[in-house]
Amino acid sequence: MAYDKFKILKSTAVPLNIDNVDTDQIIPARFLKATERKRFGDNLFRDWRYSSDNSLIKSFPLNNKKYNGKILVAGKNFGCGSSREHAVWAIYDYGFRAVVSSFFADIFKNNCLNIGVLPVQITESFLSEVFIEIDRNSRNMFEINLKNQEFKITSSSIKERFKISTYKKSNMSNGFDDIDYLINKKDQISAFANKLKY
Amino acid sequence: MGKTLFDKVWDSHVIEKIKDGPDVLFIDKHFIHEVTSPVAFVGLKNRNLKVMYPQKTYATADHNTPTINQHLPIKDRLSAIQVKTLEKNCNEHGINFWGLGHKKNGIVHVIGPENGITQPGLTIVCGDSHTSTHGAFGAIAFGIGTSEVEMVLACQTIMQQKPMKMKINVEGKLSANVTPKDVAIYIISKLSSSGATGYFVEYAGSVFKDMSMEGRMTVCNLSIEMGARGGMIAPDEKTYNYIEGREYAPKDAEWMKAVNYWTTLMTDKDAIFDKEYNFKAENIEPMITYGTNPGMAIPISKSIPKANKSESKLSYKKALDYMEFSEGDKMIGKKIDYVFLGSCTNGRIEDFRTFASVIKGRKKSNTVDAWLVPGSHKVLKSIKDEGILDILIESGFKLREPGCSACLAMNDDKIPKGKYAVSTTNRNFEGRQGPGARTLLASPLVAAVTAITGEITDPRDII
Numbered sequence: 001m002a003y004d005k006f007k008i009l010k011s012t013a014v015p016l017n018i019d020n021v022d023t024d025q026i027i028p029a030r031f032l033k034a035t036e037r038k039r040f041g042d043n044l045f046r047d048w049r050y051s052s053d054n055s056l057i058k059s060f061p062l063n064n065k066k067y068n069g070k071i072l073v074a075g076k077n078f079g080c081g082s083s084r085e086h087a088v089w090a091i092y093d094y095g096f097r098a099v100v101s102s103f104f105a106d107i108f109k110n111n112c113l114n115i116g117v118l119p120v121q122i123t124e125s126f127l128s129e130v131f132i133e134i135d136r137n138s139r140n141m142f143e144i145n146l147k148n149q150e151f152k153i154t155s156s157s158i159k160e161r162f163k164i165s166t167y168k169k170s171n172m173s174n175g176f177d178d179i180d181y182l183i184n185k186k187d188q189i190s191a192f193a194n195k196l197k198y
Numbered sequence: 199m200g201k202t203l204f205d206k207v208w209d210s211h212v213i214e215k216i217k218d219g220p221d222v223l224f225i226d227k228h229f230i231h232e233v234t235s236p237v238a239f240v241g242l243k244n245r246n247l248k249v250m251y252p253q254k255t256y257a258t259a260d261h262n263t264p265t266i267n268q269h270l271p272i273k274d275r276l277s278a279i280q281v282k283t284l285e286k287n288c289n290e291h292g293i294n295f296w297g298l299g300h301k302k303n304g305i306v307h308v309i310g311p312e313n314g315i316t317q318p319g320l321t322i323v324c325g326d327s328h329t330s331t332h333g334a335f336g337a338i339a340f341g342i343g344t345s346e347v348e349m350v351l352a353c354q355t356i357m358q359q360k361p362m363k364m365k366i367n368v369e370g371k372l373s374a375n376v377t378p379k380d381v382a383i384y385i386i387s388k389l390s391s392s393g394a395t396g397y398f399v400e401y402a403g404s405v406f407k408d409m410s411m412e413g414r415m416t417v418c419n420l421s422i423e424m425g426a427r428g429g430m431i432a433p434d435e436k437t438y439n440y441i442e443g444r445e446y447a448p449k450d451a452e453w454m455k456a457v458n459y460w461t462t463l464m465t466d467k468d469a470i471f472d473k474e475y476n477f478k479a480e481n482i483e484p485m486i487t488y489g490t491n492p493g494m495a496i497p498i499s500k501s502i503p504k505a506n507k508s509e510s511k512l513s514y515k516k517a518l519d520y521m522e523f524s525e526g527d528k529m530i531g532k533k534i535d536y537v538f539l540g541s542c543t544n545g546r547i548e549d550f551r552t553f554a555s556v557i558k559g560r561k562k563s564n565t566v567d568a569w570l571v572p573g574s575h576k577v578l579k580s581i582k583d584e585g586i587l588d589i590l591i592e593s594g595f596k597l598r599e600p601g602c603s604a605c606l607a608m609n610d611d612k613i614p615k616g617k618y619a620v621s622t623t624n625r626n627f628e629g630r631q632g633p634g635a636r637t638l639l640a641s642p643l644v645a646a647v648t649a650i651t652g653e654i655t656d657p658r659d660i661i
């Protein structure tokens with residue numbers, strides 16, 4: 001499915017300073033029953049946002065009015081656990097376009113890149129700086145420049161480069177996905193299938 | 199330079215290498231289930247695409263399905279729709295569908311091997327992270343997202359960067375009452391829940407050579423819990439013996455050809471790994487988790503340690519608060535409310551044999567609820583045929599019908615809020631087994647002794 005083209009994202013950020021946030025927290029299994037990709041954002045971090053009686057948990061950053069924006073900043077090893085792409089759909093549908101962390105789980109990172117959420121991996125020390133910056137002033141802006149592969153704290157202009165393959169970068173900036181690429185390869189694929197060992 | 203087992207299988211499936219980008223990888227076998235596939239089929243429809251090789255995909259309903267009265271319509275409306283949608287999609291595209299009640303139905307990672315679909319040298323994917331299970335046969339098997347499920351349906355390929363390679367050696371002989379589950383949890387506790395992220399693991403050494411195929415599946419299954427894309431073990435006689443004669447196994451001349459090829463599937467002597475770990479079997483004890491990720495595990499006889507430096511103090515405290523445990527607590531003797539035997543980690547026949555061997559002649563504790571859920575209908579049948587069901591009933595246990603059940607609590611099987619469960623599954627995340635549920639991961643042996651005493655018990659004290 002085509003998604004929004006990603007060029008430069010300037011936004012405030014929402015902090016989630018917890019390590020090892022797993023996909024069961026991002027979206028609990030009981031909300032995976034849909035057969036279409038709709039309204040997953042409603043249940044993003046469901047059990048951290050709402051108590052069992054559905055009242056808002058005020059202390060959770062997503063419920064704190066002072067935090068908003070299109071960038072989620074999270075502790076290390078974000079997205080570990082299951083392969084559910086629903087986790088990234090929930091993040092996207094909620095309104096985030098990028099997740100910043102010092103370390104991402106593998107499948108989660110792939111899923112992000114496949115649907116147009118940019119995973120921005122920065123060093124642990126820079127990540128702590130970013131958390132401090134948001135803490136200091138939640139209106140602080142951050143800038144993600146995909147072309148230059150840079151993540152910047154705009155108030156101080158301190159920035160760090162992040163990695164992304166040339167292929168994925170071009171996909172992200174054009175809103176393409178892998179199927180758009182693979183569809184033109186079908187002859188090559190079937191020729192390959194025919195000469196497999198067994 | 200020589201090649202690793204992983205290199206051999208991966209390289210032989212690369213159709214194209216994209217410069218500074220992923221490899222286009224051909225996929226031999228694809229498993230789907232009701233939860234992560236429906237949106238992929240919607241995608242196909244929107245692009246007006248057909249399934250390229252429907253016969254290479256196998257579908258089962260497992261995540262959402264009830265484990266009691268499976269012959270009746272599914273009560274939960276959304277679950278029922280999801281399972282129905284899977285059936286409809288499979289029929290429409292000519293995909294093998296083993297729905298509820300089908301004799302080949304079961305948890306996706308249990309039915310692949312037991313029907314002989316899982317074989318050495320294959321690339322196997324599924325929209326489920328524990329696809330790593332199939333690596334026990336010397337296949338490259340890993341979990342994918344729904345976008346990739348759509349890719350495999352449409353083009354029988356995915357696009358991924360080749361991961362780095364890690365070797366984990368465990369040499370020596372395991373002590374009595376130390377099981378494959380303990381070996382896996384021990385490794386995760388040493389590497390942490392992110393220690394193998396970016397890597398594909400090969401398990402080597404005498405411990406894995408001596409291990410049964412079921413045990414190897416348990417170990418490979420848990421690879422993802424230390425962040426690895428997957429884990430694999432070189433195929434050997436045990437592997438061939440397991441596969442031979444199963445429904446989808448190659449037959450006659452094809453079999454000879456296959457085995458000839460499989461014998462080449464081992465890491466060359468001069469091959470190089472990006473990272474290697476060495477552990478001694480003698481150091482491994484029965485293990486149990488105390489926190490909210492599988493890396494937070496200790497030998498069952500030990501006390502909960504202080505936060506280590508790789509984990510931030512805040513996250514560590516959050517985990518212990520959730521569990522209502524404290525640093526320094528002893529694990530032995532903690533009261534347990536639920537015992538769960540099952541899942542793609544420990545829901546195979548060998549696990550039920552182990553469980554039964556312990557509880558035989560003993561009685562289930564009155565204070566424990568025990569949910570015993572076979573991984574598949576084939577496992578269920580063996581449980582009955584081998585007389586295990588009689589042993590269970592005799593000791594006060596009941597058996598449920600196959601499925602994922604309380605492993606992820608998508609169906610009705612949810613551990614209630616605040617309750618403690620010793621579980622043979624793979625994840626102790628917050629709320630994984632039900633909102634507010636507290637999970638302690640352990641082996642079927644620990645589960646069995648705990649079910650008898652009602653508190654965390656060291657199997658070595660009883661058996």
Ligand code: SF4
Pocket residue numbers: 260261305306307326328541542543601602605606623624
């Ligand atoms: S048993 Fe648990 S881990 Fe395995 S496939 Fe089912 S839900 Fe996933």
